[in-house]
Amino acid sequence: MNGCTNMNLKNKDFLKIIDYSSQEINYLIDLAIEYKNKKNKRIPHREFEEYNVALIFEKSSTRTRCSFEVAAHDLGMGSTYIDSHNSHLGLKESIEDTAKVLAGIYDGICYRGFGQEIIEEIAKHATVPVWNGLTDQAHPTQILADLMTMKEKFGRLQGLKIVYLGDARFNIGNSLLVGAAKMGMDFTVAAPKDFFQKQQLIKKCKKIAEQTGAKISFEENVKKAVIDADVLYTDVWVSMGEPEELWTPRIEQLAHCQVNQELINLADPDAIFMHCLPAFHDLKTATAREINLKIGIQEMEVTDQVFRSKQSLVFKQAENRMHTIKAIMAATINKY
């Protein structure tokens, strides 16, 4: 189906972006673009009738869960949503046994949860492909959608200047760094140095960058970092699973990393704003109102003005989650 016909990803897990080559990432992006065109023209692509996938979610989700369910449905597959309250996972049944059971029933497994070691354990014992729907350390399906969105906008990835603002040590910051290194991008983290990724990951990415021509830099001066940027990317300041008490110190530490009009004005005139979502840009959520009562701020990692501006591609990103997840499932499920 895709131009790159001899790309064989059958039965390959999708646990971290680093496990995929630049060619494989490009292949998946192009496959997702093909599926998007089909979907938009309502051309049926039920290529996996009689196949089924299991979706294990130990953390909340809107985009990822819906994307897996709709993508599975479009491909003709059945899907089962499993959450930690209504399954035995980890309580009465080990990860190993659960993985073996599900692999006997399903043709692929998505897992969203806490430590990366949990999904690695599932993958070790499952004989079907396992896809990472988010862990504390990685969010590879998100980054594939982000790369697709950038490619659609700019027609290329190589050499694009992308600046990530905020806490870069969690899933999005980690996976974006790897994705940018793999695709030869010019990637800068703009944050206080305590929020930079771990040295071990940075070292690995710098090695990848030697091969791909990527540039990787770290800058505490946020205004300097965003000059001429093509993409300004941010994420929440406290991630799922982190203690609530972190909100107050994080807001103090990261307030100057907020993506606002002043920062956008320093970037390239055609620059775009990206965010994996959900975002705290107004007071229309219970969490934002609670923080507002306590600390008094109305917007956090991005202002409402930037979030709603023409430069903001956040909803395109969200839509592309479905097309890219469809590409990942279609490329990796072993079709007999």
Ligand code: CP
């Ligand atoms: N971006 C993302 O993963 O969103 P959800 O948490 O809604 O799945």
Ligand code: NVA
């Ligand atoms: N870093 C965020 C990403 C949400 C998609 C979190 O883990 O909550």
